[in-house]
Amino acid sequence: MPHLVSPDPIRTDAAPYDAVLLLSFGGPEQPEDVLPFLQNVTRGRGIPDERLKEVGEHYYGFGGRSPINDQNRALLAALRESFAQIGLDLPIYWGNRNWAPYLTDTLREMAAHGIRRAVVIVTSAYPSYSGCRQYRENLADATAAVENAPAIDKLRHYANHPGFVGSFVESTAAALAELPEGSAIAYVTHSIPTAMNATSGPDGNGYVTWHLDVAAEITAELERRTGVSRRTDLVYCSRSGPPQVPWLEPDVNDHLEDLTAAGVPGVAVVPIGFVSDHMEVIYDLDTEARATAEKLGLPMARAATPGTDQGFVTMLRDLVVERAAAERGEQPERPCVGKLGPGWDNCRPDCCPALRRPAAGASAPADGSAHQASSDQTPPAAPSTAGPKDNA
Numbered sequence: 001m002p003h004l005v006s007p008d009p010i011r012t013d014a015a016p017y018d019a020v021l022l023l024s025f026g027g028p029e030q031p032e033d034v035l036p037f038l039q040n041v042t043r044g045r046g047i048p049d050e051r052l053k054e055v056g057e058h059y060y061g062f063g064g065r066s067p068i069n070d071q072n073r074a075l076l077a078a079l080r081e082s083f084a085q086i087g088l089d090l091p092i093y094w095g096n097r098n099w100a101p102y103l104t105d106t107l108r109e110m111a112a113h114g115i116r117r118a119v120v121i122v123t124s125a126y127p128s129y130s131g132c133r134q135y136r137e138n139l140a141d142a143t144a145a146v147e148n149a150p151a152i153d154k155l156r157h158y159a160n161h162p163g164f165v166g167s168f169v170e171s172t173a174a175a176l177a178e179l180p181e182g183s184a185i186a187y188v189t190h191s192i193p194t195a196m197n198a199t200s201g202p203d204g205n206g207y208v209t210w211h212l213d214v215a216a217e218i219t220a221e222l223e224r225r226t227g228v229s230r231r232t233d234l235v236y237c238s239r240s241g242p243p244q245v246p247w248l249e250p251d252v253n254d255h256l257e258d259l260t261a262a263g264v265p266g267v268a269v270v271p272i273g274f275v276s277d278h279m280e281v282i283y284d285l286d287t288e289a290r291a292t293a294e295k296l297g298l299p300m301a302r303a304a305t306p307g308t309d310q311g312f313v314t315m316l317r318d319l320v321v322e323r324a325a326a327e328r329g330e331q332p333e334r335p336c337v338g339k340l341g342p343g344w345d346n347c348r349p350d351c352c353p354a355l356r357r358p359a360a361g362a363s364a365p366a367d368g369s370a371h372q373a374s375s376d377q378t379p380p381a382a383p384s385t386a387g388p389k390d391n392a
Helices: 031-041 049-060 068-086 103-112 129-145 162-176 194-198 206-226 252-262 280-297 311-329
Strands: 017-024 092-096 117-122 151-154 185-189 233-236 267-270 301-304
Touching: 017 068, 031 049, 049 252, 049 280, 068 092, 068 311, 092 103, 092 206, 103 129, 103 185, 117 311, 129 151, 162 206, 162 267, 162 301, 162 311, 185 194, 185 206, 206 233, 233 252, 233 280, 233 311, 252 267, 252 280, 280 301
Parallel strands: 017 092, 017 117, 117 151, 185 233, 185 267, 267 301
Antiparallel strands: none
């Protein structure tokens, strides 16, 4: 599939950057961490500890440990090895928004090491407030809090890069191979309030538009390979917040029921909204959705996320080289697939604005902003079926 193969970078000069920062959501690593972690995530929203403890039960079901930090450690190791393979001499640091290593502490360490300018890899691939702008706001706050903090540039959105799409092509093909002929594909991502989607990206509706474009590219490549057309849908998981607030639908579990009623013989669940198998994947899909499928008697196979797939890691490395070249005033090749073109290096000031959030204890507005999810979703403020979120 030549159009899904990333070209080798023309050069490995990293100037003007002297470091890379991997920025993620963070997650608890032991049972004692769960409540403090959830307090960090929901700080300022007035959510009582009793409710957070309820949400924390999903973490306790996995030993009180989110997989996200271990996945970031593995990604760090893979990136360092990939950098070394091409002689890209840049240190890679790691910071989180909501748990150790905290972003501010990491920037303080970078400043102590004399780092002046760094490029940041965010473990969120799509445009939205919580998947992009909120990270940029956190970076701005942390930079302001650290004396002599390095200047930071964020890589472009990479969901439609060949390295990301190609990884899902391979994992979706593997999942379909486990299923009966004629099985459908359910592309899954994190639900967000419809009002947040409406303001995502420079022109609005960017969150859904990017997902649909990525799904169409995966589908087209699989059809090109096999000559088989099949049903595909974009569905959602991890909805939270009060039921009267509209969020993106359908929910993956409702969709599985619809597929069964339609007589579909099986389904490949493909989590295109996620870069690794963190809590939304292992709980919302591998636990809840799989239980739904088993109850329905619907064969289901879940496609792997990119994680430390070589193509994905190479993509991240190449994006660092690409951004460095652009900052030097060059015109680097900007690989992408689909109809939308490559992501933008610099977001407009009005891109992906935050939804209004009421003061702690106030009733929720109709736009659902009191319960904003991130693509690393935050826990719900009111009882709901949604689990915790540490999507990065």
